[in-house]
Amino acid sequence: MRIPLLPALSARTVRVRVSVGLVAAVAGAVLLVPLLFPLDEQAVDMANKLHPPSWAHLFGTDDLGRDVLLRSVYGLRVSLLVGVVAALTATVIGTAVGAAAGASGGRVDRLVMRVVDVFSSVPHLLLGIFIVAMFRPGVWPVVISVGLTHWLSTARIVRAEVLSLRSRPYIDAAISGGASRWRVGVRHLLPGVLPQAGLAAVLMVPHAIWHESALSFLGLGLPTHRASLGNMIQDARGTLLAGDWWPTLFPGLFIIVPTLAIAGLAGVWRERINPRRRSELML
Amino acid sequence: MSERTLLSVRDLSVRFRMRGGGEVAAVTGASFDLAPGECLALVGESGCGKSVLASALLGLLPGNARAAGRARLRTGEGTGAGGCDEDGIDLLGADERTLARTVRGRRVGLVPQSPAAHLTPVRSVRSQLAETVRELTGKRGTELADATLAAAERAAFPADHLDRYPHQLSGGLAQRAATALALVAQAPLLLADEPTTGLDRDLVDRTVDELRRHTDDGHGLLLITHDLAAAERVADRVAVMYAGRIVELAPAESFFRRAGPRHPYARGLLDALPERAFTPIPGMPPELGDLPEGCAFAPRCARATDVCATVPPLRERVACHHPYEGSE
Amino acid sequence: MGERTVPGPAAALELRGVTAGYDRRAPVLRDVSLAVGAGEAVGLLGPSGCGKSTLARVSALLHRPYAGTVLLGGEEARGWRHRAPRAQRTAVGVVFQQPRLAADPRLTLAALLAEPLRATGRTDGIPARTAELAEEVGLGPELLGRRPHEVSDGQLQRACLARALVLRPRVLVCDEMTAMLDASTTAALVAVVERYRAGSGAALLAVGHDRVLLDRWCDRTVHYADLVSGAVTPGRRAPADTPAG
Numbered sequence: 001m002r003i004p005l006l007p008a009l010s011a012r013t014v015r016v017r018v019s020v021g022l023v024a025a026v027a028g029a030v031l032l033v034p035l036l037f038p039l040d041e042q043a044v045d046m047a048n049k050l051h052p053p054s055w056a057h058l059f060g061t062d063d064l065g066r067d068v069l070l071r072s073v074y075g076l077r078v079s080l081l082v083g084v085v086a087a088l089t090a091t092v093i094g095t096a097v098g099a100a101a102g103a104s105g106g107r108v109d110r111l112v113m114r115v116v117d118v119f120s121s122v123p124h125l126l127l128g129i130f131i132v133a134m135f136r137p138g139v140w141p142v143v144i145s146v147g148l149t150h151w152l153s154t155a156r157i158v159r160a161e162v163l164s165l166r167s168r169p170y171i172d173a174a175i176s177g178g179a180s181r182w183r184v185g186v187r188h189l190l191p192g193v194l195p196q197a198g199l200a201a202v203l204m205v206p207h208a209i210w211h212e213s214a215l216s217f218l219g220l221g222l223p224t225h226r227a228s229l230g231n232m233i234q235d236a237r238g239t240l241l242a243g244d245w246w247p248t249l250f251p252g253l254f255i256i257v258p259t260l261a262i263a264g265l266a267g268v269w270r271e272r273i274n275p276r277r278r279s280e281l282m283l
Numbered sequence: 284m285s286e287r288t289l290l291s292v293r294d295l296s297v298r299f300r301m302r303g304g305g306e307v308a309a310v311t312g313a314s315f316d317l318a319p320g321e322c323l324a325l326v327g328e329s330g331c332g333k334s335v336l337a338s339a340l341l342g343l344l345p346g347n348a349r350a351a352g353r354a355r356l357r358t359g360e361g362t363g364a365g366g367c368d369e370d371g372i373d374l375l376g377a378d379e380r381t382l383a384r385t386v387r388g389r390r391v392g393l394v395p396q397s398p399a400a401h402l403t404p405v406r407s408v409r410s411q412l413a414e415t416v417r418e419l420t421g422k423r424g425t426e427l428a429d430a431t432l433a434a435a436e437r438a439a440f441p442a443d444h445l446d447r448y449p450h451q452l453s454g455g456l457a458q459r460a461a462t463a464l465a466l467v468a469q470a471p472l473l474l475a476d477e478p479t480t481g482l483d484r485d486l487v488d489r490t491v492d493e494l495r496r497h498t499d500d501g502h503g504l505l506l507i508t509h510d511l512a513a514a515e516r517v518a519d520r521v522a523v524m525y526a527g528r529i530v531e532l533a534p535a536e537s538f539f540r541r542a543g544p545r546h547p548y549a550r551g552l553l554d555a556l557p558e559r560a561f562t563p564i565p566g567m568p569p570e571l572g573d574l575p576e577g578c579a580f581a582p583r584c585a586r587a588t589d590v591c592a593t594v595p596p597l598r599e600r601v602a603c604h605h606p607y608e609g610s611e
Numbered sequence: 612m613g614e615r616t617v618p619g620p621a622a623a624l625e626l627r628g629v630t631a632g633y634d635r636r637a638p639v640l641r642d643v644s645l646a647v648g649a650g651e652a653v654g655l656l657g658p659s660g661c662g663k664s665t666l667a668r669v670s671a672l673l674h675r676p677y678a679g680t681v682l683l684g685g686e687e688a689r690g691w692r693h694r695a696p697r698a699q700r701t702a703v704g705v706v707f708q709q710p711r712l713a714a715d716p717r718l719t720l721a722a723l724l725a726e727p728l729r730a731t732g733r734t735d736g737i738p739a740r741t742a743e744l745a746e747e748v749g750l751g752p753e754l755l756g757r758r759p760h761e762v763s764d765g766q767l768q769r770a771c772l773a774r775a776l777v778l779r780p781r782v783l784v785c786d787e788m789t790a791m792l793d794a795s796t797t798a799a800l801v802a803v804v805e806r807y808r809a810g811s812g813a814a815l816l817a818v819g820h821d822r823v824l825l826d827r828w829c830d831r832t833v834h835y836a837d838l839v840s841g842a843v844t845p846g847r848r849a850p851a852d853t854p855a856g
Contacts, residue, residue: 169713172673173774177727178701181693191717328793330763454659480791483658483820509793512823555794557827563799567749567766 016268022261030080033073050244060246062232063239068247072254075229078222080205080258082142082212087204089147094154095197101155102162103185113159116152124149128211129220137223142215146208154200161193195269202266206259213255229255289503290317290340290472294352295375297332297339301347307572309335309348311527314597319471322495322504324518324535326511326552328568332527333507337476340374340505341391342382350375356390356472388419392470392502394494396477398461402449408435408460409445412467419468438463439493455486462493473497473504479513491517511556515539523549526569526579530602545606548580578604622646622685623814624670624703624782629679631669632662638677639665643838645816647782649684652808652815654825657835663818664708666835667786670816671703684781701731704780708787710767714759720770721745721755727778744773748803765796772800776807783808785817789824801828 045065053060059068101112119127128145135141165171166189174184209229215221216230224231229251236247293314299307310332317323325333339350355371374386387393395401403411413431416422422430435445440459449457458478465473475494479487487510495517498504508514514521514535521538523531523546531538531546544550551564566583569575575582581591586605595602625646632638639662647653657663668674669681675691682688683702688695707713714723724744725737745755748769759767768788775783783804789797805828808815819825825832 169707169709170715172668172671173705173707173713173771174715174726174730175692176671176673176700176703176705177730177774177778178697179726179730183730184693188715328795329765329791484822485658511794552794555798557798557821557824561798561801561827563797563802564795 015264019261019264019268022257023265026076026080026258026261029073030077033070034077037070050239050247052244053246059250060244062236062247063244068232068250071227071232072229072251074227075232075251076254076258078139078226078228079209079212079230079255082139082146083205083209086143086146086150086208086212087201089143090150090204090208091154091197091201092151093147094151094200095158095193097151098155098158098160099162099185099190099193102159102166103181103189105163105166109159113156116155119149120152124152125211125214128215129218132215132220137221139222142212142221145215146211150204150208150211154197154204157200158193158197161196162189165189165192199266199269202262202269206262209255209259287318288316289319289321289357290505291355291357291371292316292340292353293355295336295339295354296351297335297344297348298351299345299348301572305572308527308574309571310339310350312597313352313524313529315522315529315532317472317503317505319503320498320501321520322498322506322518323520323522324506324508324514325522325524326508326514327524328552329509330568330571331524332571333524334476336524337474337505337507340474341387341393342374342377342379356386358390388415388465388470389468390470391472391474392465392468394465394473394475394478395461396480398457399449399454401461401464402457404449407446407448408440408452408463412445412460412463415464415467434467435463437466454482455489458482458486458490459493462497466497471501471503473502474507475504476507477509478506479508479510484512487513488516511553523552526574527571528579528602529597530580532597532600543607545601545608546580546603547584547586547605547607550607551583578602622682623649623651624784624816625682625685626666626670627680627682629666629669629676629681631665631674631676631679633665635677640669640676641839642679644679645833645838647814647816650808650812650814651831652817652829654829654832655816655818655835655838656822656825656832657818657820659820661835663835664786667705667784667816667818670782671705671784672700673705697731701727701778702780703782703784704775704778706768706772706775706783706785706788708790710764710771710791711759713771714767716759719756719758720750720762720767723759723770724755724773724777727774731778740777744777747776747806748773749799765792768792768796768800769803772803776803779811780813781811782814782816785815785819787819788817790819790821797824 045061047065048057048061049063049065051057051061051065057067057069059072062068062071097112097116101109128149131145131148132141135144171184171188174188179187212221212228213230213233216228217234219234221230222228224235232251233248236244236251240248295310295313296308297310299309301307313336315323325336327333335344335348338344339348340354344350352375354374356374357371372381372386372390374382377386402408409431412434413427416430416434417427420430431445432442435442438459440456440463444452444456449460452460473494478494479490482490491506491513494504494506498517504517506514506517518535521531521533521535522529523544525546525548531544531549533544538544538549539553544553548564554560555563564583569579569582577592577594578584578587581587584591588605590604595604627644629640629643630638631640643666645653645655645666655663655666665674669676672681672688672691672695680687683699686699688699690696690699715726718726721741725741728734728737728740741755742752745752750766750769750773754762754766762770768791772788785804789800792800801824804815807813815829817825817829822832
C-alpha cells in the first residue's frame with residue numbers, strides 16, 4: 001500500500017507560489033492593460049520624447065515619445081503569442097517525430113535520429129534567420145522559424161521516453177493481450193510521454209520568446225513599427241549610449257521576468273512527473 | 284526488562300496523516316525486546332506495517348508520519364544496575380542530529396533490501412568501504428587501509444574483489460559488500476529490512492546464514508521479512524505482524540516446529556507455504572486506513588466469535604481471543 | 612534428463628533449439644528445447660539471471676529469438692510481438708514478476724483487467740466478464756476503481772493474473788509470478804491458476820527459483836541447466852533482420 005505524503009510548506013511551495021503569482025501577473029497585465037489603457041501604442045509624441053519614469057509615464061517614454069510601459073505590455077503580448085504558438089508547433093513536430101522513431105525502432109529510428117543530428121549540427125539561430133528571410137516580416141514567419149528549429153530536443157526527449165516505456169512489461173502485457181501497434185502507441189505509449197512533452201513545451205516558451213526577441217533585434221523578426229520586445233531593445237540602443245536607460249531596461253525586464261516565472265513552474269512540474277522526486281512511501 | 288536487553292520497544296505506534304484528512308494506522312502498540320546475540324524475525328505480508336516499524340526505529344519516517352511510544356536502545360556498556368533505561372537512547376524521542384551522528388550506522392547498522400541499489404555504481408567497493416570506515420572511525424592512511432580490509436573480512440567479502448565495481452559483483456557478493464558497510468561500526472543492533480527479496484533460494488540461505496553468524500558474534504538482529512523460510516532458518520524468536528499489530532511473539536522453535544503458531548493468522552500464513560498445506564488464508568488484509576473494529580483478522584478468521592469485536596491484547600505471546608493451544 | 616524427447620504433436624507449447632538474447636554475440640539462451648504437453652504444468656527452475664525470463668518472453672512470442680522455433684499447439688509461431696498473428700499471441704497468457712512494472716499506471720484495475728477484451732474488440736459483456744474474473748482472483752468492487760499506486764503488490768498481481776486469463780489462453784506462462792509475494796497470496800494465486808487450468812485444460816509454464824513451490828505446483832519441474840544442449844554453432848543463427856518491434 002502506498003501513502004502519498006502531505007506537502008509541507010517548504011521552499012518548494014514558496015517557489016510554486018511565487019512562480020504562479022508571476023505568471024498570473026504577466027497574464028493579467030497582458031490581458032488587462034490594453035483594455036484599461038486603450039491608447040494608441042504607436043502614437044508618436046515628439047514633445048514628450050525620452051521622459052524618464054514619472055507618474056504620468058511609469059516606465060518613461062522612448063525617443064519618439066511613446067509610453068514604454070504600454071509598448072512593453074503590447075510587446076509582451078506579441079512575444080507570448082509567438083512564444084506559445086511556436087513552442088506548441090515545435091512540441092507537436094518533436095513529439096510526432098520522436099514517438100514515431102521510438103515506436104518504430106530499428107532502421108526507421110536510426111534514420112530519423114541521424115536527420116535530427118544533422119539539423120542539430122546547424123546553429124538554430126542561423127537556420128531560423130534563413131527561414132524568416134524567405135518571408136516578409138511578420139508574426140507567422142517568426143512562429144514558423146522558431147517552430148521548425150526547436151523540435152529537435154523534444155524529439156530526442158520523447159524518443160528516449162518511448163524507448164524506455166517500450167521495454168516495460170506492461171507493453172509486453174498489452175501485446176500479449178492482442179493490442180495492435182496503433183493501440184499500444186495511442187493508449188499506452190503516448191499518454192506516458194505526454195507529461196514529458198508538455199514539460200518540454202513549457203520550457204520552450206521562454207526559449208521561443210528569447211528567440212523572437214533575438215530575431216527582431218537583428219531586424220529580421222517583426223516589422224519595425226510593431227511593438228515587440230526585441231524591436232524596442234533594438235530601437236533603444238542609441239538612447240542607451242546617451243545615458244537614457246529606461247527604454248532598454250523595462251523591455252529587458254519584460255523578457256526576463258516571465259521567462260523566469262515559466263521556468264520556475266516548469267521546474268515544479270518536472271519534479272511532479274519525475275517518480276524519484278515524488279514523495280511517496282511504500283509500506 | 285532484563286539487563287541483557289539491547290533494544291526495548293514499548294507501545295510503538297505510527298500514524299500517517301493523509302491528504303484529505305484521513306489517518307492510517309501503520310503500526311499500533313508494538314512491544315518487544317531484543318537481546319545481544321539474538322535474532323528476532325518480524326514477519327508479515329507486505330503492507331502490514333513491518334517496514335514502517337523499522338523506519339520508525341531509524342528515525343526515517345516521512346514528514347506526515349508521527350510515532351508514539353518508546354524504543355530504548357541500550358548504549359552504555361557495563362553500567363550495570365540501571366539497565367537500559369538509564370544509559371539508553373530513546374530512538375523515537377531523539378532529534379535528527381543525534382540519530383544521524385550517534386545512531387544510524389554507529390549503533391544501528393542497516394542491511395539493505397537491495398544491495399545493488401545501495402552501492403554507488405561508479406565507485407569500487409574498496410573506496411566505498413574506506414569512506415564509511417573513515418567517516419565512522421576517523422582512521423587515516425595505512426590504519427584506514429587495514430581497517431577497510433578488516434571490515435571486508437568481517438562480512439566475508441573476498442579481499443581480491445575489493446577493487447571491483449558493484450556491477451562486476453554477483454548478487455551474493457553485492458549483498459556481502461552491503462553487509463560489510465552495515466558492519467563497519469560494529470553496531471550492536473543490526474536491522475535487516477527484507478534482505479532476501481528477489482534472491483534465489485541458495486542465496487537467501489547464504490545471506491541469512493551470514494546474518495546468523497553476525498548475530499552469534501554478539502549483534503542483536505532485527506530481521507524484517509515476508510519470507511517465512513528465511514525466518515525459520517535464522518530466527519530465535521518470531522514476531523508476526525498483521526494490520527499494524529504484533530499478533531504473536533513466539534520462540535522460533537515452537538512456532539515453526541513443535542507447537543506451531545497459536546494465532547489463527549500466523550497458522551494460516553504458515554499453512555500457506557508450499558511445503559505445508561499450500562492453502563491461502565481466505566480474503567485479503569484490511570486497509571490500514573480503514574481497520575475494522577476489534578480484531579483486524581476476525582473477518583478472515585474461521586474461529587471468530589462475537590468476542591472478536593474487541594481488540595485482543597497480547598497475552599501469553601498471542602493477541603487472540605481464541606488462540607490455538609500451545610504445548611510448551 | 613529426458614526433457615529433450617519430443618512429446619506428441621499435441622504439445623501446447625514447444626521450443627525447439629531456441630537461441631535468444633539481447634546481443635547476438637552473447638545470447639542468453641543457447642539452443643534450448645522444451646515441451647509442455649496439453650494440460651500439463653511444467654515448472655522451470657533456475658537461478659536469477661540465467662535467462663529464464665527471456666525464455667518466458669520467447670514462449671509468449673514477445674521476444675524474437677535469433678534461431679529456433681516455437682510451436683503453439685503444434686503450429687509454428689509465425690511472428691513475434693506485433694507481427695505475431697493475434698490468435699497466436701493471445702493463445703498465451705503471461706504474468707510477470709513485478710506487478711508494478713506490468714501494469715499501466717494510468718489504468719484502473721477494472722480497465723487493466725478488461726484491456727485485452729478491448730484490444731481484441733470483444734467489448735460486449737466487459738462488465739460481466741470483469742466482475743466474474745475479479746471475483747475469481749479475489750478483488751472486491753471497491754478495489755477495481757483504483758489505480759495501481761493505490762493498491763498493494765499482492766492486489767495488483769491478482770489483477771495482472773486476471774488480465775492474463777481474460778482471453779482464456781490455452782497456455783499460461785508465469786514468470787516468477789509470486790517472487791515478490793507473501794505465502795498466503797502466493798497460495799491464493801496458484802489456486803486461481805489451478806482452478807482455471809482445471810476448467811479449461813490449459814497448459815502451464817511456471818518459471819521460478821523456488822524448487823519447493825514449483826515441485827508442489829507443477830506436474831514436473833525441469834532445471835534450466837538441463838534444457839541447454841550445448842553451444843550454438845554459428846551456421847544455425849537466423850539471418851540478420853531488423854530487431855523485433
